[in-house]
Amino acid sequence: MALPKNVGKQDSTIRLIAAAVIMILSFFVPGMGLQMLLVAVALILLFTSWSRTCFAYLPLKIDTTKKDG
Numbered sequence: 756m757a758l759p760k761n762v763g764k765q766d767s768t769i770r771l772i773a774a775a776v777i778m779i780l781s782f783f784v785p786g787m788g789l790q791m792l793l794v795a796v797a798l799i800l801l802f803t804s805w806s807r808t809c810f811a812y813l814p815l816k817i818d819t820t821k822k823d824g
Contacts, residue, residue, distance in 0.1 A: 760807040763819035767804045774800035 762770070774797040781793035803809045812818070 758806075758808045759813075759818075760820055761812045761818045762803060762807045762809050763821070766819040767807060770800045770804040774798075774804065 777793050777797040777800070781790045781797065784790055784793065807820075809817075
C-alpha cells in the first residue's frame with residue numbers, strides 16, 4: 756500500500772531546516788537521554804521531509820501539497 760504524499764514543498768523545507776537545527780542543538784544539551792530524544796525527532800523530521808508523507812497528517816486529513824499550486 757502506497758502512502759499518499761501529504762507534505763508540500765514549503766512544509767518539507769521547513770521540516771528539513773528544523774531537523775538540522777535540532778540535530779545541531781543535540782550536541783549542546785546535557786544528558787544522553789535528551790540527546791537521543793532530539794536526534795530521534797530530527798530523524799523523524801528528515802524522514803517525513805524525504806518521503807513527503809506525515810503519519811500525523813493522515814488521521815487529521817491535512818494535505819499541504821494543495822498549497823504548492
